[in-house]
Amino acid sequence: MVNAWVLASIVAVVAGVVGFFTVLRGSAFAAHAIPNGSFAGAAGASLIGVSALLGLGVFSLAGALTIGLLGRRGRHDVATALALVMMLGLGALFLSFSTEYAPAVYSLLFGEVLGIASNEIAPTAILGLLCIAAIAVLYRPLMLSSVLPEVGEAHGISGFRMEMLFLAVLALATAMTVPVVGTLLIFSLMIGAPAAARSFTDRPLVAMALSIAFALVIVWIAIAASYETNYPVGFFVGSASAVSYALGRGWAAWSQRARRDEGTVAATTATGSLPS
Amino acid sequence: MSHFLTPVFAPGFFASEAVHIALGVGTLVAIVTGAVGVFTVMRGQAFAGEAFGDIGTTGGSGAFLVGVGPLWGFVIGNLLAAGAMETIGIQRTRGRDLATGIVLGASIGLAALFLYLYTASHSTTGETVTILFGSAFAIASSTFPLIALLSLLALAITITLYRPLLLATVSPEMAAARGIPVRMIGILYLIALALAAALAAITIGSILGTALLVGPAASALRLTKRPLVAMLTAAGIGIGAMWLGIVLAYDSYEWPPSGHGWPISFFVVTLVFILYLASGLPERRHRRRGDSPEQARPALDIVHESQ
Numbered sequence: 001m002v003n004a005w006v007l008a009s010i011v012a013v014v015a016g017v018v019g020f021f022t023v024l025r026g027s028a029f030a031a032h033a034i035p036n037g038s039f040a041g042a043a044g045a046s047l048i049g050v051s052a053l054l055g056l057g058v059f060s061l062a063g064a065l066t067i068g069l070l071g072r073r074g075r076h077d078v079a080t081a082l083a084l085v086m087m088l089g090l091g092a093l094f095l096s097f098s099t100e101y102a103p104a105v106y107s108l109l110f111g112e113v114l115g116i117a118s119n120e121i122a123p124t125a126i127l128g129l130l131c132i133a134a135i136a137v138l139y140r141p142l143m144l145s146s147v148l149p150e151v152g153e154a155h156g157i158s159g160f161r162m163e164m165l166f167l168a169v170l171a172l173a174t175a176m177t178v179p180v181v182g183t184l185l186i187f188s189l190m191i192g193a194p195a196a197a198r199s200f201t202d203r204p205l206v207a208m209a210l211s212i213a214f215a216l217v218i219v220w221i222a223i224a225a226s227y228e229t230n231y232p233v234g235f236f237v238g239s240a241s242a243v244s245y246a247l248g249r250g251w252a253a254w255s256q257r258a259r260r261d262e263g264t265v266a267a268t269t270a271t272g273s274l275p276s
Numbered sequence: 277m278s279h280f281l282t283p284v285f286a287p288g289f290f291a292s293e294a295v296h297i298a299l300g301v302g303t304l305v306a307i308v309t310g311a312v313g314v315f316t317v318m319r320g321q322a323f324a325g326e327a328f329g330d331i332g333t334t335g336g337s338g339a340f341l342v343g344v345g346p347l348w349g350f351v352i353g354n355l356l357a358a359g360a361m362e363t364i365g366i367q368r369t370r371g372r373d374l375a376t377g378i379v380l381g382a383s384i385g386l387a388a389l390f391l392y393l394y395t396a397s398h399s400t401t402g403e404t405v406t407i408l409f410g411s412a413f414a415i416a417s418s419t420f421p422l423i424a425l426l427s428l429l430a431l432a433i434t435i436t437l438y439r440p441l442l443l444a445t446v447s448p449e450m451a452a453a454r455g456i457p458v459r460m461i462g463i464l465y466l467i468a469l470a471l472a473a474a475l476a477a478i479t480i481g482s483i484l485g486t487a488l489l490v491g492p493a494a495s496a497l498r499l500t501k502r503p504l505v506a507m508l509t510a511a512g513i514g515i516g517a518m519w520l521g522i523v524l525a526y527d528s529y530e531w532p533p534s535g536h537g538w539p540i541s542f543f544v545v546t547l548v549f550i551l552y553l554a555s556g557l558p559e560r561r562h563r564r565r566g567d568s569p570e571q572a573r574p575a576l577d578i579v580h581e582s583q
Contacts (some may be wrong), residue, residue, distance in 0.1 A: 187384075188382065
C-alpha cells in the first residue's frame with residue numbers, strides 16, 4: 001500500500017508536468033496513442049521473454065518517432081491514428097501467438113497499482129526524474145515553440161525538432177507510467193489535471209504547479225477509493241480527472257462572467273471579444 | 277478454381293461460411309467508413325473517430341453487464357459520448373481534441389469498472405480481449421440486418437448532408453454567410469461518425485474500425501482532391517485491404533506457429549498503413565519537380581463542386 005502511494009505520486013508529478021505541455025500543444029491524441037499502442041511492446045516482450053519495461057520503452061519511442069515523421073508530411077491526426085492502429089495490429093499479432101497472455105492484458109490496460117513491489121520504485125523514480133529534467137532543460141524553447149511557433153522558428157527553434165523531442169519525452173513518461181496506472185489511464189491523468197489547471201490561471205509556471213497538485217490529488221483519491229471499494233483504480237482516476245476538468249471549466253465560466261459584469265463599460269469600447 | 281490460384285486461395289476458402297460472412301461484413305463496413313472517413317480526415321476529427329471506437333467498448337462492456345446485446349451498448353454509448361463532446365465544446369480544433377480526450381478518459385475509466393464488475397461476477401477475462409480487440413466476425417448472424425440498417429443510416433446522413441457539410445468543413449465562414457447552420461451540421465456529422473465507428477468496432481473490432489475510417493480516406497485524399505472521388509477511392513481501398521487481409525489470414529493457418537491463424541486485423545492494418553505511405557509518393561514527386569503548390573487547388577475544386 002505504501003509502495004503504491006509512493007509510486008503513484010511519482011507518476012502523478014510526471015503526468016502533471018508532461019501533461020501541461022501536452023494540453024498546451026494540443027497533443028491529446030498523441031498522449032492517447034503512444035501509451036495505448038505501446039502495450040503491444042509489452043505483449044511482444046513477453047513473447048520473446050525480455051522485460052516488459054524494455055518492450056514498452058521501445059514501442060512507445062518507435063510510436064512517437066513514427067507520429068513525428070509521418071506528421072511532418074500530411075495531417076497530424078491521421079499520422080497519429082495510423083501509427084496507433086499499426087502498433088495495435090502488431091499487438092494483436094503478438095497476443096495471438098502467446099496463449100497465456102490474456103489475463104495480463106487487463107492489468108496492463110487498466111493498471112495494477114495496488115500490487116506493486118518495492119523494487120519497482122527505483123527504476124520508475126529514475127525515469128521520472130529524467131522526464132522532468134528533460135522538460136526543465138527544454139522549458140523555454142518548448143514553451144515558445146508551443147505558444148508561438150512562428151516566433152520560435154524566427155529564433156532558430158525548429159518546430160519539427162521540438163515536436164520530436166517532446167514526443168520522445170512523452171514516450172519516456174509513457175514507458176514509466178504504464179506498468180503503474182495502465183496504458184489507458186495515464187492518458188486521462190495527463191489530460192484532465194493540466195486542462196483543469198489551465199482554467200484557473202494563465203501563468204505557465206503556476207499552471208504547471210496546479211497541474212501537479214491536481215494530478216496528485218486525483219491519484220490519492222483514486223487509490224484511497226480503490227482500496228476502500230475494491231473497484232479498479234482506473235475508474236476513479238478517469239472519473240476524478242473528468243470531474244476536475246468540469247470544475248475548472250465551471251470556474252473559468254464563472255470568473256469570466258464576473259469579469260464581464262465588472263468591465264461592461266470598458267468592454268464596449270474594446271474589440272468586443274473577450275480574451276480566452 | 278483453376279490450379280494456379282491454389283497458392284493464393286487455400287483449399288476451402290470459397291466454401292467457408294465464416295469467409296462469406298467476413299467478406300460481406302468487411303465490404304459493408306469498408307464502404308461506410310470510406311464515405312464517412314473522408315469527412316473525418318478533412319475535418320481533422322481522426323481522434324474523435326478513434327475515441328468512438330474505444331468508447332464503444334465501454335458501451336459494449338456495460339451491455340455485457342446488464343445482459344443486453346452488445347450492439348445497443350456500442351451505439352448508445354457512442355451517441356451519449358457524441359453528446360458529451362458537443363456539450364463540452366468543440367469549436368476550435370485544439371479544444372475539440374481536449375474535449376474528445378476528457379470524454380475518452382472518463383469512458384475508459386467506466387469500461388474498467390464494467391469489466392471489473394463483469395469479471396467479478398463471471399470469473400473470466402476472455403471477454404476483456406474480445407471486447408477490446410473485437411473478435412472479428414464473432415457476432416451472431418441474426419443481428420446483421422440491424423447492423424446493415426444502422427450502417428446505411430450513417431451513410432445516408434453523410435450523403436444527405438454532403439453539400440452543406442462540405443462547405444462547412446472547407447470554409448465555415450462562407451457556409452455561415454450562406455445561412456448554413458454550421459454547428460447543427462457538425463453535430464449531425466458527429467452522430468454519423470459515432471454510428472459508423474460503433475458499427476465498425478463491433479463488427480470488425482475497434483483497431484480495424486479506426487484503420488478503415490482514417491487510412492483509406494487519408495490515402496484517397498492524397499490521390500485526389502475531389503471529395504466524391506475520394507469517397508469512392510477510399511471505399512475501394514478499404515474493400516481491397518479487407519479482402520486481401522481476409523485471404524492472407526485464411527492462408528496463415530498454414531504458417532508458423534501452426535495450429536491457428538494470424539489475426540485479420542494485423543494484415544488489414546499493415547496493408548492500410550503501407551497504402552498510406554505509398555499514396556504519399558506521387559505528391560512527393562510533384563514537389564521535387566517544383567510543380568505549382570497543391571495547397572491552393574483543393575479549396576477551389578471543392579467550391580466548384582459545391583456550387
